[in-house]
Amino acid sequence: MISVLVTGKDSQLAQCIRDLQENCPEISFDFKNSKELDITSEQSVAKTFKAKTYDYCVNCAAYTAVDKAEIEPQKAKLVNTIGVKNLALACKRHNVVLIHISTDFVFDGKKKTPYTEEDQTNPINVYGKTKRDGEIEIQKTLKRYFIIRTSWLYSNHSNNFVRTILRLSNEKEEIDVVNDQIGCPTYASDLSVFICKIITLNSEHYGIYHFSNEGKATWYGFAKQIIEYWQLNLKLNSVNSNEYITKAKRPGFSVLDTSKAKHTFEIITKEWKSSLYKCFLSYDIQ
Numbered sequence: 001m002i003s004v005l006v007t008g009k010d011s012q013l014a015q016c017i018r019d020l021q022e023n024c025p026e027i028s029f030d031f032k033n034s035k036e037l038d039i040t041s042e043q044s045v046a047k048t049f050k051a052k053t054y055d056y057c058v059n060c061a062a063y064t065a066v067d068k069a070e071i072e073p074q075k076a077k078l079v080n081t082i083g084v085k086n087l088a089l090a091c092k093r094h095n096v097v098l099i100h101i102s103t104d105f106v107f108d109g110k111k112k113t114p115y116t117e118e119d120q121t122n123p124i125n126v127y128g129k130t131k132r133d134g135e136i137e138i139q140k141t142l143k144r145y146f147i148i149r150t151s152w153l154y155s156n157h158s159n160n161f162v163r164t165i166l167r168l169s170n171e172k173e174e175i176d177v178v179n180d181q182i183g184c185p186t187y188a189s190d191l192s193v194f195i196c197k198i199i200t201l202n203s204e205h206y207g208i209y210h211f212s213n214e215g216k217a218t219w220y221g222f223a224k225q226i227i228e229y230w231q232l233n234l235k236l237n238s239v240n241s242n243e244y245i246t247k248a249k250r251p252g253f254s255v256l257d258t259s260k261a262k263h264t265f266e267i268i269t270k271e272w273k274s275s276l277y278k279c280f281l282s283y284d285i286q
């Protein structure tokens, strides 16, 4: 049995891993929520790693409120940088492989072609900076780690853009959505399959990997597709970022090049629209 600690039990990603559990009989998962394991507390982390022996730690715990991070940067840093450092140190002490999830928002979005793992990071908002600093803490501390950068995660769990659009369709007749930020929506369930594959392979190809669904979209295009699949009665207005003011700046282009993950782990990434359709089919509120 492979023993795996998963932090951030209530995150959408951890919930997707939980959904997958019965398809991975060789893995014994131990999910901890933020009360059971607070990654910002050295004591809490030490206690968890002493209580049981783990082969892997999958870190799904994060501060993910992109706009709020601009007004409480210390809180974002505490979770995304200091908390990650605590986990990396504990993994080192207990010889555990760390699988950490990072983001397309570590990039500034000035590139015109998909970002590779070798591209320079240059975050333009607090969330992105704290996530990039978390990556650095891992690289300083550990040799046996996987940092998986992904983008625009959604699922039928927790907070995400799909759920926001569904909620707004109940509250409003029309909404403005930005058409000048390009990325790739990624079904968290597909990412959880990839994480389990790395674990079951017992891969030693440590390092940074980009994982997303295939293709690209604007948030406007993403919203349009959600409206089409769910047949929502919501009018969309396409606007520029300077017409839709938010506290945090977001990269104009943050599509990830997933070639390295595809070649190393022999995976096929799914086209984003087909994964969105799968998410639609799995939805319980239709």
Ligand SMILES: NC(=O)C1=CN([C@@H]2O[C@H](COP(=O)(O)OP(=O)(O)OC[C@H]3O[C@@H](n4cnc5c(N)ncnc54)[C@H](OP(=O)(O)O)[C@@H]3O)[C@@H](O)[C@H]2O)C=CC1
Pocket (backbone or CB within 6 Å): 007, 008, 009, 010, 011, 012, 013, 014, 033, 034, 035, 037, 038, 039, 040, 059, 060, 061, 062, 063, 064, 079, 083, 101, 102, 103, 104, 131, 150, 151, 152, 153, 154, 158, 159, 160
């Ligand atoms: N959402 C997205 O679009 C993307 C996310 N990512 C990354 O993927 C990962 C998973 O994201 P996602 O599933 O959306 O996350 P969510 O926002 O759904 O959940 C984050 C979880 O982290 C937990 N958490 C916060 N602080 C702590 C703490 N101090 N100790 C332990 N747990 C804590 C929260 O618990 P509680 O609710 O109890 O506070 C919450 O359950 C994150 O690393 C994120 O940065 C990357 C790209 C895109």
Ligand SMILES: Cc1cn([C@H]2C[C@H](O)[C@@H](COP(=O)(O)OP(=O)(O)O[C@H]3O[C@@H](C)C(=O)[C@@H](O)[C@H]3O)O2)c(=O)[nH]c1=O
Pocket (backbone or CB within 6 Å): 064, 065, 066, 103, 104, 105, 150, 151, 152, 153, 160, 161, 164, 175, 176, 177, 178, 181, 219, 244, 246, 250
């Ligand atoms: C809800 C809404 C958002 N937007 C814009 C704001 C923003 O530029 C973009 C996305 O909005 P959201 O705030 O929902 O998504 P945001 O929190 O920015 O999403 C990001 O989350 C973090 C955690 C990541 O790591 C990223 O990969 C990315 O998924 O869409 C509209 O234009 N209209 C709307 O009605």
